[in-house]
Amino acid sequence: MNFFLERSELRDLYEKVVANQRISEADAVRLFQTKDLNAFGAIADFVCRRKNRDRASYIINRYINYSNYCILSCQFCAFARKKRDADGFQYTVEEIVQKAREALALGITELHIVGGLHPSLPFNYYLEMLRALKALDPRLQLKCFTAIEVLHLAWLARKPVPETLQELRDAGLNSLTGGGAEIFRKSIRSAIAKGKESAEEYLDVHRTWHRLGGRSTCTMLYGHIESIEDRVDHLRQLRDLQDETRGFTGFVPLPYQPENNAIPVKKPPTGFDSLRTIAVSRIFLDNFDHITAYWVGMGLKLAQVALSYGADDLHGTIVQEKIFHMAGATSPQLQTENEMVKAIREAGRVPVQRNTFYEPIKEWPANGAVSPEAPPGRTAVLEGNLATA
Numbered sequence: 001m002n003f004f005l006e007r008s009e010l011r012d013l014y015e016k017v018v019a020n021q022r023i024s025e026a027d028a029v030r031l032f033q034t035k036d037l038n039a040f041g042a043i044a045d046f047v048c049r050r051k052n053r054d055r056a057s058y059i060i061n062r063y064i065n066y067s068n069y070c071i072l073s074c075q076f077c078a079f080a081r082k083k084r085d086a087d088g089f090q091y092t093v094e095e096i097v098q099k100a101r102e103a104l105a106l107g108i109t110e111l112h113i114v115g116g117l118h119p120s121l122p123f124n125y126y127l128e129m130l131r132a133l134k135a136l137d138p139r140l141q142l143k144c145f146t147a148i149e150v151l152h153l154a155w156l157a158r159k160p161v162p163e164t165l166q167e168l169r170d171a172g173l174n175s176l177t178g179g180g181a182e183i184f185r186k187s188i189r190s191a192i193a194k195g196k197e198s199a200e201e202y203l204d205v206h207r208t209w210h211r212l213g214g215r216s217t218c219t220m221l222y223g224h225i226e227s228i229e230d231r232v233d234h235l236r237q238l239r240d241l242q243d244e245t246r247g248f249t250g251f252v253p254l255p256y257q258p259e260n261n262a263i264p265v266k267k268p269p270t271g272f273d274s275l276r277t278i279a280v281s282r283i284f285l286d287n288f289d290h291i292t293a294y295w296v297g298m299g300l301k302l303a304q305v306a307l308s309y310g311a312d313d314l315h316g317t318i319v320q321e322k323i324f325h326m327a328g329a330t331s332p333q334l335q336t337e338n339e340m341v342k343a344i345r346e347a348g349r350v351p352v353q354r355n356t357f358y359e360p361i362k363e364w365p366a367n368g369a370v371s372p373e374a375p376p377g378r379t380a381v382l383e384g385n386l387a388t389a
């Protein structure tokens with residue numbers, strides 16, 4: 001048994017996990033309440049290694065926000081703008097294609113595209129965008145739209161959600177993003193994102209997409225006004241849907257950024273809280289293969305540490321991230337592939353470049369130079385973040 005667990009108050013939970021027994025919501029609350037960092041880290045690391053051995057992944061991708069105009073005004077959002085605002089923007093399909101073309105030259109395998117709920121763009125704009133991007137390179141994986149954007153697009157198309165999703169899929173959509181989950185419990189949700197789709201609607205869009213054969217990620221925005229019980233309730237609802245569909249490829253906990261919004265929280269979640277949230281997620285979500293340490297919100301240094309606390313993925317390398325930074329994130333705007341590989345190696349893991357579905361593209365040797373094939377400046381490019389919309 002791990003040294004840290006021998007005398008730990010969490011020893012019974014470790015034994016449960018080793019025996020492949022599912023932990024309960026009460027167990028998860030206990031994990032969230034403990035201060036025994038090394039003990040919950042050891043349990044989460046055990047689960048992570050059982051699922052992913054010593055591999056840890058990253059993706060070369062670019063985020064594009066097609067627009068920050070939004071008809072809603074979620075209280076936590078520092079990204080959305082109204083048409084009267086001087087710093088609102090929207091890109092034409094041609095401008096998006098140009099950004100994608102430039103990013104393809106850098107070696108991206110995925111475009112991650114989200115935006116606000118635009119007041120006037122027609123449904124056809126979104127279809128044309130997908131078709132034009134697929135025409136650039138059919139191998140480029142398009143991970144686009146949050147659940148609430150899908151509901152907005154269904155409203156624009158005047159079609160039921162399944163037909164809307166099918167049409168988007170026919171146009172080139174490969175995966176839905178996980179943004180918009182925030183916190184499911186109604187009392188918290190209405191305090192931070194009034195007017196947004198309900199938890200049931202969020203889950204139902206993903207359920208429908210999964211039933212069509214699609215895959216998606218999911219998220220949780222933590223560290224604002226929610227309680228530990230609210231977090232566990234959120235995780236339980238995700239675990240339930242995963243039991244039903246098996247359609248989630250990974251879970252991405254998103255640390256709340258406190259600036260430029262209307263939620264009265266002075267500081268973002270601490271490092272301890274972020275490690276604990278990742279660890280509890282890893283242990284509780286026993287039917288998820290992958291947990292991401294989202295370095296844009298946590299910083300790369302803490303995300304690297306999180307690889308020993310249950311995370312097996314660092315997400316992408318990033319340029320021009322807008323939304324976390326508009327909300328106060330102080331992380332840099334990009335990481336090179338070299339930096340990601342180095343961070344993973346230092347943490348004692350084997351770096352793996354992955355695709356949208358967490359399938360390996362390339363496994364790096366455990367030691368040595370990154371590769372002559374990978375120029376030092378090679379980056380993935382992102383604009384925006386998973387919390388948008």
Ligand code: SF4
Pocket residue numbers: 070071072073074077078079080115116117148193196387388389
């Ligand atoms: S979080 Fe999304 S839906 Fe809410 S205001 Fe911001 S862009 Fe609009």
